[in-house]
Amino acid sequence: MPLIAHPQSMPFSQPLPLQSGAAIRDYALSYETYGQLNADKSNAVLICHALNASHHVAGVYEGQPRSEGWWDNMIGPGKPVDTDRFFVVGVNNLGSCFGSTGPMHVNPDTGRVYGADFPVVTVEDWVDAQARLLDALGIRQLAAVMGGSLGGMQALCWSLRYPERVRHAVVVASAPNLTAENIAFNEVARRAIVTDPDFHGGHFYAHGVVPKRGLRIARMIGHITYLSDDVMNEKFGRQLREGIDPNVPPPGRPKAEGAPSGGSEDTPVPSVGAYKYSTQDVEFQIESYLRYQGDKFSEYFDANTYLLITRALDYFDPARAHGGSLQQALAQTQARFLLVSFTTDWRFAPARSREIVQALLDNKRAVSYAEIDAPHGHDAFLLDDARYLNVVRAYFARIAAEGAAA
Amino acid sequence: MPLIAHPQSMPFSQPLPLQSGAAIRDYALSYETYGQLNADKSNAVLICHALNASHHVAGVYEGQPRSEGWWDNMIGPGKPVDTDRFFVVGVNNLGSCFGSTGPMHVNPDTGRVYGADFPVVTVEDWVDAQARLLDALGIRQLAAVMGGSLGGMQALCWSLRYPERVRHAVVVASAPNLTAENIAFNEVARRAIVTDPDFHGGHFYAHGVVPKRGLRIARMIGHITYLSDDVMNEKFGRQLREGIDPNVPPPGRPKAEGAPSGGSEDTPVPSVGAYKYSTQDVEFQIESYLRYQGDKFSEYFDANTYLLITRALDYFDPARAHGGSLQQALAQTQARFLLVSFTTDWRFAPARSREIVQALLDNKRAVSYAEIDAPHGHDAFLLDDARYLNVVRAYFARIAAEGAAA
Numbered sequence: 001m002p003l004i005a006h007p008q009s010m011p012f013s014q015p016l017p018l019q020s021g022a023a024i025r026d027y028a029l030s031y032e033t034y035g036q037l038n039a040d041k042s043n044a045v046l047i048c049h050a051l052n053a054s055h056h057v058a059g060v061y062e063g064q065p066r067s068e069g070w071w072d073n074m075i076g077p078g079k080p081v082d083t084d085r086f087f088v089v090g091v092n093n094l095g096s097c098f099g100s101t102g103p104m105h106v107n108p109d110t111g112r113v114y115g116a117d118f119p120v121v122t123v124e125d126w127v128d129a130q131a132r133l134l135d136a137l138g139i140r141q142l143a144a145v146m147g148g149s150l151g152g153m154q155a156l157c158w159s160l161r162y163p164e165r166v167r168h169a170v171v172v173a174s175a176p177n178l179t180a181e182n183i184a185f186n187e188v189a190r191r192a193i194v195t196d197p198d199f200h201g202g203h204f205y206a207h208g209v210v211p212k213r214g215l216r217i218a219r220m221i222g223h224i225t226y227l228s229d230d231v232m233n234e235k236f237g238r239q240l241r242e243g244i245d246p247n248v249p250p251p252g253r254p255k256a257e258g259a260p261s262g263g264s265e266d267t268p269v270p271s272v273g274a275y276k277y278s279t280q281d282v283e284f285q286i287e288s289y290l291r292y293q294g295d296k297f298s299e300y301f302d303a304n305t306y307l308l309i310t311r312a313l314d315y316f317d318p319a320r321a322h323g324g325s326l327q328q329a330l331a332q333t334q335a336r337f338l339l340v341s342f343t344t345d346w347r348f349a350p351a352r353s354r355e356i357v358q359a360l361l362d363n364k365r366a367v368s369y370a371e372i373d374a375p376h377g378h379d380a381f382l383l384d385d386a387r388y389l390n391v392v393r394a395y396f397a398r399i400a401a402e403g404a405a406a
Numbered sequence: 407m408p409l410i411a412h413p414q415s416m417p418f419s420q421p422l423p424l425q426s427g428a429a430i431r432d433y434a435l436s437y438e439t440y441g442q443l444n445a446d447k448s449n450a451v452l453i454c455h456a457l458n459a460s461h462h463v464a465g466v467y468e469g470q471p472r473s474e475g476w477w478d479n480m481i482g483p484g485k486p487v488d489t490d491r492f493f494v495v496g497v498n499n500l501g502s503c504f505g506s507t508g509p510m511h512v513n514p515d516t517g518r519v520y521g522a523d524f525p526v527v528t529v530e531d532w533v534d535a536q537a538r539l540l541d542a543l544g545i546r547q548l549a550a551v552m553g554g555s556l557g558g559m560q561a562l563c564w565s566l567r568y569p570e571r572v573r574h575a576v577v578v579a580s581a582p583n584l585t586a587e588n589i590a591f592n593e594v595a596r597r598a599i600v601t602d603p604d605f606h607g608g609h610f611y612a613h614g615v616v617p618k619r620g621l622r623i624a625r626m627i628g629h630i631t632y633l634s635d636d637v638m639n640e641k642f643g644r645q646l647r648e649g650i651d652p653n654v655p656p657p658g659r660p661k662a663e664g665a666p667s668g669g670s671e672d673t674p675v676p677s678v679g680a681y682k683y684s685t686q687d688v689e690f691q692i693e694s695y696l697r698y699q700g701d702k703f704s705e706y707f708d709a710n711t712y713l714l715i716t717r718a719l720d721y722f723d724p725a726r727a728h729g730g731s732l733q734q735a736l737a738q739t740q741a742r743f744l745l746v747s748f749t750t751d752w753r754f755a756p757a758r759s760r761e762i763v764q765a766l767l768d769n770k771r772a773v774s775y776a777e778i779d780a781p782h783g784h785d786a787f788l789l790d791d792a793r794y795l796n797v798v799r800a801y802f803a804r805i806a807a808e809g810a811a812a
Contacts, residue, residue, distance in 0.1 A: 039743070053700035120683040146431035180638035180692045181630060187693045188626045191700070194686055195619040197603055213601040220594045222586060232586035238723065275721055277426035279528040280600055280608075284720065286586045287593045299470060306684035314690065315681055317644060357772075 003059030003076045003083065004030050005069060007099065010136055015131055018095075020314075022119040026108045029133050030055045030092040030099030035083035039138070040137060042403050044085045044139045045396075047071065047128060048147030048154035051222070051309050052301065054098035056084065057090030058257050067335040071148075072290035073327045073384050080393035085400045086143060089131055093126045103304030104205060116202020116304055123150075124317045128156045131165070143399050146170035148381035149348060156356065160318055163334040165196070168399055172340045175352035176359070177317035178328050181349065185225055186310040188220035193303045202304050211303045216294030218306055228344035228377030236286040240275075276396065281302070326359040336366040338395045342380040343373045370397060409465030409482045409489065411475060413505065416542055420510040422500075422535055425721075428525040429719075432514045435539050436461045436498040436505030442480065442491035443536035443545070448809050450545045451492045451802075452536060453477065454553030454560035457628070457715050458707065460504035463496030464489065479790050486799035491697045491806045492549060497539055501714040509710035510515055510611060513741035522608020522710055529556075530720045530788075533563045537571070547806050552576035554787035555754065556715070559722045562762065566724055574805055576798070578746045579787035582765070584730050588753065589810035591631055592716040599709045608710050617709045622700030629699050632749035634783030642692040672706050732765040742772040744801045746794060748786040749779045774801060 008031055013361055014212045015025035032055050037044060049070070058075040061067045075081040075088055092100040095118055110117075134142070145158040145166055152174025159169040178186070193214035200207050227235075275283065282288045287318060318323040322328035341353035350371050360367045370391040374380040380388070414437055421431040438461050443450060453463045455476070464481040467473045481494055497752065498506040499526055509524040522540040529719075540548070551564040551572050558580025565575040584592070599605055599620035606613050635640075688694045728734035743766055747759035756777050766773045776797040780786040785795070 008621040020681075022683075079464060087483070116686075120685060122683075167767045177644060179634045179635060180644065180690075181633075183644070183690050184626075184638065184692050184696055187690075187696055188623060188630070190685065191626065191697070192598060192623050193657045195622070216601070217598050220597065221592075221627065224590045224594070227587075229585060229587045232590065236586040238583060238589070239724075271745045275426075277428075277528075277721075279526060279596065279710075280522075282588050283717075284586075285592075286590050290590055290593055304685075311689075315683075318645075355449065 002065070003034060004062050005034070005056060005059035006142070007032055007055065007061075009099065010133055012129075012132060012136075013232065014132075016123045016125070018119055019122040019159060020120050024094065024119055027094060027101035027269070028130075029094070029101075029129060031133060032056060032058075032069075033137075034058050034088045034090075035086055037087040037137075038403075041139055042141065042143060043086050043400075044134070044137075044140050044142050044349055045081060045088045046134065046145045046158070047075065047081075047088060047090045048126075048130070048148070048151035049090070049093065050149040050151045051306075051313075052297070053151075054096065055092040055100075055336055056098075057089040058088065070382070074389065074392065075384075076139070080389050081146070081396050082400070086396070089134070089137065089139075091130055094129050095119070095121045095305055097300075097305040102302065102374035103202070103308070104302055110140060113203075113205050114304075114305075115205060116305060118308065120311060121308060122154050122159060122312050123157045123252060126162050126312070127154055130154070131160075133164055134165075136219045138361035141165050141167060142166040143403060144170055144396070146172070147170035147174070149378065150173055150313055153313070157318065159333040159335040159337070160329065163332055163354055166335040167402075168338065169333075169335045169396075170338045170340075170395065171356065173348050173353075173378055174339075174356075175348040176319060176356050178314055179352075182327050185221055185315050186314055189221050192217035192221075193306055196303075199303060202307075205301065209219070210298070214302055215301055216291075216307065217295045218291045219297035219301075222340075223290060225347045226348065226379045228375060230344060231377055233284065234282070234375070236289060239285040241282045241285055241288050258372075263310035305372045326355060328364045330356070330359045330365070331363050333360070333363070333365055337369045338370075338392070340372060340381070342376070342388075342389060343380070344375055345378045345380060347378040409440060410441070410468050411462060411465035413438055413461065413467075415505065416539055418535075418538060420538075420540075422531070422538070424525055425528040425533045426526050427612075430500065430507070431502060433507035434536075435507075435535060437539060438462060438464075438475075438496045439543075440464050440494045440496075441492055443493040443543075447545055448547065448549060449492050449806075450529070450540070450543075450548050451487060451494045451496065451565070452540065452548050452551045453481065453487075453494060453496045454532075454536070454557035454564075454566070455496070455499065456553070456555040456557045456710075457719075458503065458703070459557075460718070461496040461498040461506075462504075464494065476788070478631055479788075480605070480795065480798065487552070487797050487802050488806070492802070495540070495543070495545075497536055499715075500535050501527045501711055501718075503706075503708035509608070509707065509714070510708055518534045519609075519611050520710075521611060522713075524710060527714060527716060528718050529559050529563045532718070533560055533567050534731065536560070536564075537568055547571050547573060549576040549809060550576055551730065552578070553580070554578035555580055556719055559719070563722070563724065565739040565741040566735065567745070569738055572741040573808075574744065574801075575739075575741045576744045576746075576801065577759070577762065577786055579748055579751055579754050579759075580745075580762075581724060581754040582762050584720055586614075589720050591627055592720055595627050596713055596716060598623035598627075599712060602709075605709060608713075610709065615702070616747035620698075621704035621707060621709055621712065623648070625700045625703035625707075628698045629696055631753045632783060632785045634752065634781060635784075636750060637783055638692065642690070642695060642708060645691040647688045647691055647694050668685040670759060680725075714808050732761060733768045736765045736771070737769050738761070739766070739769065739771055744798070746776045746778060746787070746797060748782070748784070749755075749777060751780055751784045753784040774783075
């Protein structure tokens with residue numbers, strides 16, 4: 001029987017002070033919980049999400065068998081993060097477009113939709129909001145906080161901001177901050193959105209339009225950076241749209257977050273092996289894949305949320321307040337750590353995880369580190385890789401054993 | 407005294423058959439020549455350009471001291487490709503926007519501007535057009551054909567299409583075809599242009615507008631792929647727009663193609679070390695740099711040309727007609743080769759050059775190969791790196807000595 005997920009919403013009336021100096025009040029956080037909180041409330045695990053994800057981490061919704069949570073291969077009964085042992089909390093961040101208060105909601109100060117006036121939120125702000133949610137759930141200390149990519153930044157931030165509330169931090173495919181290249185890709189995506197005439201300065205809701213052109217471009221750029229060069233060549237290579245190159249078999253399309261099982265367009269099949277000689281038609285399969293991803297994303301993702309989340313990524317930099325020293329920044333941690341990176345991840349390369357590992361070791365913290373030789377690039381953190389899942393499984397088994405011993 | 411360049415134009419009335427099956431007639435090619443063609447016409451060197459360049463390869467225009475050609479550090483009197491010894495020809499390709507017949511010119515068949523109806527041109531078509539230009543200049547055989555990036559593809563194509571007309575092919579920072587990731591970046595750039603409402607299906611000239619939004623995005627994406635992650639971190643890192651991070655000195659901006667000596671915006675200086683907490687303002691220097699590059703490019707580059715040139719890149723694949731075997735494809739070459747790649751070039755990585763080298767060696771061709779340890783990414787092929795320039799200088803000295811001995 002599949003795990004059935006029940007989305008909930010927690011309202012907060014007390015203003016939340018933000019890093020920018022602004023505050024947000026009368027907001028709500030969407031969340032889900034899986035498993036049972038034990039008597040001494042020591043088995044809670046918080047899962048933090050990345051750009052395109054939500055509080056719906058595991059399980060399916062009643063009557064919707066294909067509505068698996070985004071980390072359902074990782075979290076659930078008998079899974080690496082075992083909900084038979086742990087009480088797992090998934091939470092949607094402020095500013096998102098999947099349920100928690102965000103740019104498409106009404107600003108209580110003005111009575112109008114926030115739009116571009118939604119306050120800029122940071123990883124620190126998200127962590128503060130998550131801490132309040134845990135307060136409301138009666139959870140004083142987390143057995144673990146865990147996330148991948150931007151979610152890993154939140155896990156790291158938890159260990160800095162609430163050191164006494166985190167026993168373990170699990171930071172997957174993440175980085176201590178963005179590189180110039182990371183920021184550059186974010187900026188191009190933002191410019192594509194902001195310069196879309198349908199963006200209307202972020203107040204497009206009132207115009208009854210969506211800046212889909214910009215969202216499509218943003219998502220296409222994102223997808224390129226999520227995949228490795230190798231896996232792109234393996235999945236798509238130089239295959240033409242209709243798979244007509246007689247030299248190479250049609251590519252398989254492994255399951256990946258958001259990867260379609262196939263395109264949906266019906267285009268006429270040209271003569272075998274022929275280029276169409278067109279600058280605007282789809283010629284190569286990689287083009288079809290990216291257009292499909294962009295189209296799909298533009299149907300459901302909020303443009304203002306995209307700006308907010310990429311900016312939170314840009315801003316995250318715990319070493320900044322310590323003269324650039326990550327070692328000094330991490331001196332305040334008390335948790336034990338598991339870091340995982342993937343060899344072909346060029347977005348958040350293993351070297352970036354190693355910076356965190358080194359800074360923790362320099363502080364004599366307990367750190368486990370696994371560098372997984374996986375071909376899938378950044379996306380690997382969401383995929384089924386036995387070594388990766390086993391590393392996480394073993395780590396959480398140890399946490400469970402600690403809890404039982406304590 | 408600087409080398410003075412004199413742009414010229416050669417008209418062609420005879421239709422040029424294209425790979426697509428179409429033809430183009432009554433076209434003209436802009437070109438420049440430097441140095442003197444010797445009596446037996448054996449010292450001609452053809453320079454092929456990449457995406458954002460032209461026939462203006464070397465020297466300056468009369469009275470315009472800052473109008474240096476795009477490869478002026480490489481080509482000129484006493485330079486690695488020495489115009490005191492060689493007769494160098496720079497040519498602007500068909501479909502470009504720098505003088506040769508392109509999308510903004512009038513289609514003689516319709517009397518209207520080509521726009522999006524300009525025929526799709528390929529690397530092979532460009533080479534054929536260049537061959538006709540050489541015919542008109544009375545040059546039967548080239549001492550060398552040389553190019554970087556897409557220009558290198560043309561040099562390689564020359565050695566295949568006109569093997570008896572090429573004594574040496576110099577292929578710099580190039581590849582035997584594009585990878586899926588290369589095509590993906592091209593496709594995102596094209597989608598940004600095509601979906602700009604000012605594109606008007608490619609017939610924007612008639613509307614008196616230019617799809618600048620799309621061109622800006624295209625150029626920003628391009629610039630990210632031209633630079634290495636390392637050089638981006640070194641030049642920009644996480645520096646804020648105003649260089650206010652007290653921990654790091656303001657970055658120097660080395661001379662690079664199109665790199666500005668500084669931004670032009672005047673924005674108020676915020677308090678030291680503070681983030682602005684804005685999703686749309688420039689916050690990091692890398693954002694300012696990319697926006698500047700995008701703005702500048704959108705002022706002069708033609709959108710239809712961008713589509714055509716990126717498509718020519720996508721299509722180039724000499725192995726395709728040989729069942730995917732590059733070795734078989736290169737069996738028809740007769741030239742000797744110099745290949746150069748740069749270690750941090752992730753657009754056309756050294757491994758791609760090595761594929762060409764291996765395929766040539768498998769055919770027992772004479773190949774020199776230099777892999778230059780340079781930090782600048784793909785852009786390195788345009789920059790002053792002493793080892794790189796010396797490799798090319800030595801190679802051309804050898805060619806000159808051959809010519810003298812012959």
